[in-house]
Amino acid sequence: MxxxxxxxxxxxxxxxxxxxxxxxxxxxxxxxxxxxxxxxQVPRRLAGAPVLVQSPAGEPTGGVFTQNPPWAPERAERLRRELGRLPGVEAAVADRSFYAQAAGTDQRVGERQGHPWSTVALAAYGLDAGRAPATSGEIVLDESLGHGPGERVTVLTARGPQRFTVSGTTDGPGYYVTDRRAAELVGGIRAIGLVLGPDADPERVAGAARRVVGGDGTVLTGDARDALAPxxxxxxxxxxxxxxxxxxxxxxxxxxxxxxxxxxxxxxxxxxxxxxxxxxxxxxxxxxxxxxxxxxxxxxxxxxxxxxxxxxxxxxxxxxxxxxxxxxxxxxxxxxxxxxxxxxxxxxxxxxxxxxxxxxxxxxxxxxxxxxxAAVDTRPMTRRRWGAGLVTTGLGAVCSVGTAFAGADAMVLLALGAAMSLTAGLTLLLPALTGPVIGTLTRPLARRSGATGVLVRENMITAVRRTSATIAPVLATVAFAVLITSAVQTTQSADTTRQAAAVRAEAAVVPHGMPGLSDAAVAGVEGTALLSTAVYGGEGAVALSAAGVAPGFEQVHGTRAPRGNTVVVTRSVAAAHGWGKGRTVPLTFEDGRSGRLRVTAVVDDTMPYQVLLPREVVRAHDPSALADVAYRTGAGTAPLPARLGAREVSVAAHAASADAEDDRLVRVFTLILVAVTAGYTMIAVASLVLTATAGRVRDLRVLRLSGATQRQVLLTLVTETCCAVALGAALGLAVAAPALFGIAHGLRRELGLPVELSVAWPWVAGVVAGCLLLATTATALPARAVLNRMGRT
Structure with a gap:
């Protein structure tokens, strides 16, 4: 009670x-x-098949989510025929996909896919208007694109823009062409869907399918089909x-x-x-x-x-x-x-x-x-608090020094440890630091502002606990806001510098409104294009990022491009699988075929891909592969047609935008963390100031009886709050500075490149302004209400 x-x-x-x-x-x-x-959920284009068979899963690498390795073409066809002969199965259809996108559209990843017409039997939708494609120049596409039967449409593919006549539309995503036309563009087979008869039992069919498939795949029914989601x-x-x-x-x-x-x-x-x-x-x-x-x-x-x-x-x-x-x-x-x-x-x-x-x-x-x-804090610090504060601050200083000499992985942890330790240490030591620091910093204020300045100074020094309680959350807010935002900004800037320094080219041709560059887009570029794909090798069919490169790659990256049946791998891949120079290694490609290639070089892990292959090898095994970028090393070329989805930028601009989507996610993530931290601590600032102001009714009454006007009293309280917020912000910057300087020094040492510390001042200013606004509001409003009541009584 x-x-x-x-x-x-x-x-x-x-x-x-x-x-x-x-x-x-x-x-x-x-x-x-x-x-x-x-x-x-299971993709709609496969949701119409009650039973699906998926190729065996490979071993992911580096926590990256990759597709399962495809079956070898012969094995996929044999499985399809055997599954099609099972009782209750009307048809076994191999699922195939290739890159397709209507020119002038900006579709999501799952909608930029083309398929053979036969795979529409696996979908949860069908023809909405028109008919199926009958010739290589006809196509069925999503009705939401706004094209109807009989219209001409340009579809972007890995080979370049291709013209089709719309023969029909569907009420689901995707582009459907004849099976023969699709054979020129599709990659490997990773799933086979079973179309069942009206009286067939899916579970019984699935059991029979498991006996046929054995260890060569996974049979999925019901909710388990979600495993085939992108x-x-x-x-x-x-x-x-x-x-x-x-x-x-x-x-x-x-x-x-x-x-x-x-x-x-x-x-x-x-x-x-x-x-x-x-x-x-x-x-x-x-x-x-x-x-x-x-x-x-x-x-x-x-x-x-x-x-x-x-x-x-x-x-x-x-x-x-x-x-x-x-x-x-x-x-x-x-x-x-x-x-x-x-x-x-x-x-x-x-x-x-x-x-x-x-x-x-x-x-x-x-x-x-x-x-x-009296409200004087005669003993704000205990011996235990002194010891804990000094030890924690010392630990933060050690972490700050270690940040400058640590590796990339330990650098972030040490920086975070330094900020947390220094924040906790200074928070513990604040009651001891507040008096001397406030006394030094506010001495000019006391001299120039007369009685108000003296009153502000003495109030803050006398009520050490109240002042420290206001400073502490501001310190933590600013420290973490500066550390998180500036560390991200500095790291991204260093990564941009590293990528730009690793490339020797006149300019970069990059995708514009497309996930990659087609062969037509890079055909007129004098230089080299990086044709992105994936290969699978080593025990467990480990997925590896790969690129097909032309001879001009050596001029751009300083590494001789592989030719014929050769391959270049990064140092980490070579160490993980024992793929030293001169070794012959087995690789599985995107079409499911395998080959043995000789390692001609082992390069640093700064290479953007784990495996480098001859461009013609990648194109032969991955008809739908797109180039991430093409570097121009020769004279300028004529402007690229907009329909090719490409534009030319400087190498530095490409390096800054190469990971644009990742950078965007990082920025949003950073914003969320800063917003959560700052939001909570701003609440703490406002609450503590409101509590302190509500508890000073007696002080306010004494000031009014001593002759101070309402304006002078409010000015005194608001000035105290502003001084506390300013000191908290300064200490927050001081806490984050050692870790940030350590990160910049460590990046310079590790990359061997000039890396400048980049402080996100707009974020810092926004956080400090938010703390100041809330704190002064929480001070002025209740004080004004109290003073108004005093005036009426």
Whole structure:
């Protein structure tokens, strides 16, 4: 009952904790609901087949999601015939795909695919208008593209633009041509669909198919067919999972931080109250239970509100994730009742955990504190706090030095460790640092501003705990905002410099509105094009990124291009599979055929591909391969026709945009992390300032009785807040600086190139401005209300 009465009376002291718990549980609920929802669905072009057979899975490399290696053509055809003879099977159709895109359109990945007409039997849709293609010059396409039967359409393929006559349209995605025309463009076979008779039992047919397939594939029915969803969707889901997991963990950490800081400050302000309770007979255990009761009340109500908000906002959050590229198109969130229940329980536990230290501190208050009149913090630091602060700060300094000499993988971890350690260390040492630092920095203010400046200076020095409590969340906010954004910006800039330095060319021809460059787009470029594909080699058919290169590759990258039956591999691939120079290695290509090639060179891992092959070898085995880029080494060429989907840019511009999609995802991810961190800590700043202002009613009354005007009082309070925010921002920059300088030095040492530290000043300015706006608002509004009441009385 006392806890309830205290929370109702001192609601401003618990407002920040309440909001933090609400937001934390809401984020956790939304994240968990999305993470636990069903994954990608079976593609519509295969959904009409009750039984699907998938080729054996290869071994992924480097955490990259890749397609299964295709069957060898002879094995695929033999399986198709044997499966087609099973009882209840009307037809066994091999699924094949090739790159196709109507000129002038910007379609999603899954819609830029062409197929033989025979595979339409596997789809969950059919002809909507017109008829099937009968000649090599006819095509059936998606009705949403706006073309009808009889119209002429230009379709971009790996070989270049090709003209077709629309013979019909479908109500599903994709382009369908005759099987003979498709044979010129399709790659390998990775799936075979079984079209069943009307009375056939899918499970019985699947059992028979498993006996036929054996270890040469996987038979899928029902929901298991989702395994044939595009690997790009799976990768998108994985990226989204990392974002959601980071959001949930970060929100949980910051929630505990906010609850603990607000309760610690509230306990510090209520020492006289706790001393009075001890005077009238309350035991330390009862005082501790009182604080825990307040935290329990905040946790129960706040977590319930957060769980409801999380369930309500989950669909909207899913839409934002899809738009940002962190979930595949068509993804839908599933609501499970136990998720908000678990989030509610975790929110309550978080609130109690955050109040743990504050409850112990409250239980140690002595009865004599009831006699306390002054607000002077005579002993803000204990020996234990001094020791912890110095040790943590020293650890941060060691991590900062290590950042400059660590490898690429350890560099990020050491930088994060340095920032966290320095933030925690300076936060612990703030009560000791605040007095001397504030006294030094505000001495000019006191001299020039008269009584107001002196009052600001003395108030901040006297109430060290209040000043430190305001500075701490600003310090953490600015430190992590600067570190996260500037580290990403510096790393991206260094990667751009590295890529540009590795290329010797006059210009780069890059795709424009297409996933790659066709043969027609690079035909007139004097230089070399990198024809992107995938190969499979080593034990477990490991997927390796590969490129087909022409002789001009040596002039661009300084590595002799492979010729004939030869291959160039990177050092990591050579070490993993024992593919030294001179070895003959087996590789499986995109059409399912295998060959043995001799390794002529082993190059550094800075090469953008793991395997380099002769261009003619890649084109022979992957008719649908597209070039990622073509480097021009000779004189300028005539402008490329827009219909080819290519444009010429500088090498530096290409290096900056080569990973444009990855960079975009990184920027969005960074924005989310900064927004979550800054949002929570801004709430903490506003809450602490609001609590401090509400607890200074007696000070405000004394100032008014001493002759200060309402404007002077407000100016004093706002100036105190601005000084605290400014000091917190400065300390935040100081915390992040060693780690950032270490990252820049480490990148310069590792790359051997000039790497400049790049600070994301707009992000920093935005975070500091947000903290300043919230803090001053939380100071001025309640103070003004209090002063107005004083004026009326």
């Amino acid at each position: 006392i806890s309830l009465a205290t929370a109702r009376e001192r609601w401003t002291s618990f407002l920040g904790s309440f909001v933090a718990v609400v937001l934390g549980v809401a984020v956790l609920t939304m994240s968990a609901l999305v993470l636990l929802s069903d994954g990608p 690997k790009q969707d799976e990768m998108t889901r994985w990226i989204g999972g990392q974002v959601l997991t980071a959001m949930a963990l970060l929100s949980a950490f910051v929630t505990v931080f906010n609850v603990s800081s607000t309760f610690a400050f509230a306990v510090a302000q209520r020492r006289r109250e706790f001393g009075l309770l001890r005077t009238i007979g309350a035991t330390p255990r009862q005082v501790k239970r009182l604080v825990y009761g307040e935290a329990l009340l905040v946790g129960v109500v706040g977590a319930a509100a957060g769980a409801v908000a999380g369930v309500t906002l989950a669909p909207a959050m899913t839409g934002l994730l899809i738009d940002a590229g962190f979930q595949p198109t068509g993804f839908e969130v599933s609501i499970r009742w136990w998720v908000p229940a678990a989030a509610w329980a975790l929110g309550v536990a978080t609130a109690l955990a955050g109040a743990g230290a504050a409850s112990r501190r409250a239980s140690l208050v002595k009865p004599l504190e009831a006699m306390r009149e």
